Amino acid sequence: MKFSFIFTVGLTFLLSTQVSGQTQDTTILVNGICGMCERTIEGACDMDGVESAEWSSETKELKLTYDASEVSLEDINTSINEAGYDTEYSTASEEAYNSIHNCCKYRDPEVVRAHEEKVGNRQ
Amino acid sequence: MYKQLLGLLSMLIFSTLGVHAQITGVVSESATGEPIPGAIVMWHGTDVTTTTNPNGEYSIEKPAGASMLMVHASGYGTQNKSVISRKGTINFNLLTNTELEEVSITERGKETGIDLESAQMQMNINRSELRKAACCNLSESFETNASVDVSFTDAVTGTKQIEMLGLAGRYVLIQRENIPFARALNSNMGLSLIPGPFVESIQLTKGLSSVVNGYESVSGQINVEFEHPSQEFDFMLNGYVNQGARFETNAWINTPVSDKVDMGTLVHYSNVPFAQDRNGDGFADMATGEQFNLHNRWKYLLNNGWGGQIGFNIASDTRTSGQTEDVFDEPGVTPWLFEQNTTRYELFGKNGWVSAAPYRSLGLVYNVSSQNMEANLGDRLLLTRQNTAYFNSIYQDIFSNTFHKYKTGVSLQYDNISEYLDTAGGLSQIFYNTERTEVVPGAYFEYTYSGDGPWTVVSGVRVDYHNLFGTLITPRMNVKYQATENTTLRIGGGRGMRTANVITENISGLASGRDFAILGSNTIQQERAWNVGASVSQVFLLFDRGATVSVDGFFTWFENKMIADYDLRPYEYSVYFAEGSRSTSLLAQLDFEPLENLEVRVAYKYLDARDAFTGGEDQSFGVPTHRGFLNLGYHLDESGWKFDATYNWYGSRRLLSTEYYSEPLDNYSPSFSMVHLQVNKRFGKEWDVYAGVENLLDYRQENPILNADNTKSRSFETNRVYGPIFGRMLYLGFYYNFNG
Numbered sequence: 001m002k003f004s005f006i007f008t009v010g011l012t013f014l015l016s017t018q019v020s021g022q023t024q025d026t027t028i029l030v031n032g033i034c035g036m037c038e039r040t041i042e043g044a045c046d047m048d049g050v051e052s053a054e055w056s057s058e059t060k061e062l063k064l065t066y067d068a069s070e071v072s073l074e075d076i077n078t079s080i081n082e083a084g085y086d087t088e089y090s091t092a093s094e095e096a097y098n099s100i101h102n103c104c105k106y107r108d109p110e111v112v113r114a115h116e117e118k119v120g121n122r123q
Numbered sequence: 124m125y126k127q128l129l130g131l132l133s134m135l136i137f138s139t140l141g142v143h144a145q146i147t148g149v150v151s152e153s154a155t156g157e158p159i160p161g162a163i164v165m166w167h168g169t170d171v172t173t174t175t176n177p178n179g180e181y182s183i184e185k186p187a188g189a190s191m192l193m194v195h196a197s198g199y200g201t202q203n204k205s206v207i208s209r210k211g212t213i214n215f216n217l218l219t220n221t222e223l224e225e226v227s228i229t230e231r232g233k234e235t236g237i238d239l240e241s242a243q244m245q246m247n248i249n250r251s252e253l254r255k256a257a258c259c260n261l262s263e264s265f266e267t268n269a270s271v272d273v274s275f276t277d278a279v280t281g282t283k284q285i286e287m288l289g290l291a292g293r294y295v296l297i298q299r300e301n302i303p304f305a306r307a308l309n310s311n312m313g314l315s316l317i318p319g320p321f322v323e324s325i326q327l328t329k330g331l332s333s334v335v336n337g338y339e340s341v342s343g344q345i346n347v348e349f350e351h352p353s354q355e356f357d358f359m360l361n362g363y364v365n366q367g368a369r370f371e372t373n374a375w376i377n378t379p380v381s382d383k384v385d386m387g388t389l390v391h392y393s394n395v396p397f398a399q400d401r402n403g404d405g406f407a408d409m410a411t412g413e414q415f416n417l418h419n420r421w422k423y424l425l426n427n428g429w430g431g432q433i434g435f436n437i438a439s440d441t442r443t444s445g446q447t448e449d450v451f452d453e454p455g456v457t458p459w460l461f462e463q464n465t466t467r468y469e470l471f472g473k474n475g476w477v478s479a480a481p482y483r484s485l486g487l488v489y490n491v492s493s494q495n496m497e498a499n500l501g502d503r504l505l506l507t508r509q510n511t512a513y514f515n516s517i518y519q520d521i522f523s524n525t526f527h528k529y530k531t532g533v534s535l536q537y538d539n540i541s542e543y544l545d546t547a548g549g550l551s552q553i554f555y556n557t558e559r560t561e562v563v564p565g566a567y568f569e570y571t572y573s574g575d576g577p578w579t580v581v582s583g584v585r586v587d588y589h590n591l592f593g594t595l596i597t598p599r600m601n602v603k604y605q606a607t608e609n610t611t612l613r614i615g616g617g618r619g620m621r622t623a624n625v626i627t628e629n630i631s632g633l634a635s636g637r638d639f640a641i642l643g644s645n646t647i648q649q650e651r652a653w654n655v656g657a658s659v660s661q662v663f664l665l666f667d668r669g670a671t672v673s674v675d676g677f678f679t680w681f682e683n684k685m686i687a688d689y690d691l692r693p694y695e696y697s698v699y700f701a702e703g704s705r706s707t708s709l710l711a712q713l714d715f716e717p718l719e720n721l722e723v724r725v726a727y728k729y730l731d732a733r734d735a736f737t738g739g740e741d742q743s744f745g746v747p748t749h750r751g752f753l754n755l756g757y758h759l760d761e762s763g764w765k766f767d768a769t770y771n772w773y774g775s776r777r778l779l780s781t782e783y784y785s786e787p788l789d790n791y792s793p794s795f796s797m798v799h800l801q802v803n804k805r806f807g808k809e810w811d812v813y814a815g816v817e818n819l820l821d822y823r824q825e826n827p828i829l830n831a832d833n834t835k836s837r838s839f840e841t842n843r844v845y846g847p848i849f850g851r852m853l854y855l856g857f858y859y860n861f862n863g
Contacts, residue, residue, distance in 0.1 A: 029207055088209065090209070091211025109191070
């Protein structure tokens with residue numbers, strides 16, 4: 001009962017923005033490591049209706065500004081998954097994940113640690 | 124209408140961004156793709172956990188805040204994946220524990236890689252490196268390694284000995300799969316009783332390492348891993364023949380017995396049927412004889428985290444050398460012969476338990492062995508026997524988090540050792556007959572700090588109570604500092620000790636006409652030493668490929684050392700104990716790849732080993748001060764060709780004095796070089812054929828044996844050997860490997 005309430009509210013909000021045609025800001029979590037990941041993730045958001053997409057490797061947050069009348073959050077989410085990246089909502093397929101560069105294999109803690117060490121050395 | 128639309132849309136969104144979503148996936152074995160049932164799947168830092176079903180499938184809900192999914196299965200390595208999604212598919216491919224070990228070595232990309240992770244100066248030598256030196260037992264395995272020197276100690280017994288940091292091989296703790304192996308009486312013969320093709324990999328540690336396996340290492344530690352039984356059928360056959368008339372065959376069979384039990388058998392037989400005498404001194408250039416070696420073990424794995432193995436090892440070695448009938452035929456003269464028979468029986472076992480948290484484990488290690496050796500060198504007779512029992516327990520856990528690990532346990536070492544010597548004949552006849560029993564219970568604690576910073580610290584202490592020598596305290600510490608991503612600094616030190624065996628460890632002194640004298644009444648003593656070392660390794664780009672330069676230095680100081688002195692009195696081999704011997708070693712090594720597939724290693728070593736002789740401190744016998752090393756390896760993976768060339772340069776070394784002989788010789792050896800070449804060719808997956816030449820330049824020591832034609836003389840001497848006797852030697856061999 002509670003869930004359907006949340007969804008009703010959420011969808012009402014979604015529908016209302018769809019109708020109004022105004023842009024909307026939201027933040028979703030996307031897993032990734034480095035600058036190369038950043039380009040891929042932001043590139044995946046390069047679709048009609050998305051005004052800006054900024055991902056931070058530190059916070060893993062993707063800040064989106066998009067026009068909900070032209071594109072849905074779901075579409076953006078799918079596009080990111082298809083580019084090989086997991087979001088807080090859903091994982092990328094095995095195939096898509098395998099296609100990303102070896103240094104970007106964010107699921108592998110060894111790869112993550114290797115990047116952290118590099119950053120640590122530069123500082 | 125509005126409600127219906129809402130319902131439709133809500134279903135759509137529910138399916139993608141759903142709330143009851145779960146992470147699902149399959150856990151399977153990396154090599155075979157077989158599903159792994161019963162694997163534990165867990166969100167790190169939470170108590171949300173599940174196990175895989177018989178098809179290896181799992182599904183798990185993601186709690187808020189969790190972001191690391193861990194999978195662990197008994198017999199496999201743990202795998203972590205960073206997962207932030209609430210829904211989707213994440214599959215795991217686990218490596219078996221043995222694969223994990225192999226990968227950890229091969230991933231370094233080098234056949235002998237310095238282990239950058241370890242706090243100690245440790246090198247891993249894998250099978251591909253071992254096969255560069257095709258013959259024959261463990262001592263030869265180090266011929267392509269600059270840290271360890273291999274040499275004959277005398278001209279007749281043919282027992283090769285190793286040296287590390289300018290010190291004899293007996294100061295290296297030699298273990299087979301973390302069970303001390305070549306120790307006590309076996310330190311002399313032990314390396315010869317490990318056939319090279321049995322060996323899967325070697326971990327070589329310079330300087331002092333862990334306290335976990337006892338107090339007996341001084342200059343280093345060598346751990347040998349044999350071919351492991353596995354869940355796959357595996358058969359290997361090796362054949363080898365060389366110009367020295369040695370032929371050798373090795374085989375292993377690994378087979379699963381059930382899905383929980385694996386069995387592995389390793390067999391070795393070698394034979395040198397007849398002797399050769401190229402330099403015409405009437406003495407065989409190499410010992411003849413045969414060796415049989417059988418190693419059998421059973422491994423089991425249970426689902427509750429327990430696993431283990433039990434096995435046995437039988438070895439028998441006979442060798443004959445000296446004026447054997449193949450090369451010596453002088454009527455009326457009794458030939459001087461060296462004959463030695465060694466038999467060894469061993470039972471061993473290991474039991475281990477790994478908890479669901481992979482950092483917590485318990486290991487129980489035990490073995491019992493019995494070794495007999497009888498030898499005669501001319502008219503001198505030597506009989507030795509050793510019965511040993513060993514138990515060690517290793518409990519491993521963490522303090523609060525995995526940055527702080529510790530190992531602790533108790534151990535018991537029991538040795539019953541007897542040595543009997545009769546140097547019959549002449550005025551100098553001595554009997555030596557002693558038996559000792561050593562019972563040493565002990566306990567240890569070792570702490571490892573390995574955080575996310577640049578420091579790794581391993582610090583341990585063990586306390587043993589020895590029934591003959593009282594309480595023995597062994598502290599050891601190693602520190603690694605990762606200065607930058609490419610620069611590693613290490614420093615370490617501590618104490619080590621061992622009980623000397625005055626006859627067995629001086630057997631070469633008996634192959635001589637000189638008197639054999641043991642000075643001092645107390646012949647059962649411990650050798651004790653302190654060792655400190657430091658090293659730096661730097662990884663850098665050279666010819667657009669990774670290169671490594673490393674420099675290490677070690678200093679060893681003996682509180683007490685057994686010294687063999689040739690020069691104390693004319694025609695006497697004197698054995699005594701003294702304080703103050705020391706050894707300084709420095710090794711600089713560069714590894715690089717000037718061309719694709721061409722690996723080059725250049726090394727220079729400086730050794731300053733000095734013994735506290737009764738007549739004053741002086742250079743140790745037989746240790747070259749300067750040594751150079753060059754190894755080239757060219758590998759063509761697609762066509763299966765491998766070419767290896769090793770160049771060794773040995774500087775001058777001190778030899779026993781002959782100033783009281785009728786024709787005195789120089790007290791220092793000349794320097795000399797040796798070149799070894801080997802070619803391997805792989806045919807398909809199953810065949811590997813190799814051929815090579817040792818000592819290509821055909822360098823031979825002149826007069827390795829002094830007064831070879833008069834063995835009754837006091838100046839008959841075989842202990843002035845510094846170089847090869849046989850000269851150039853060709854060899855051929857093959858490996859056949861079948862995986863079913």
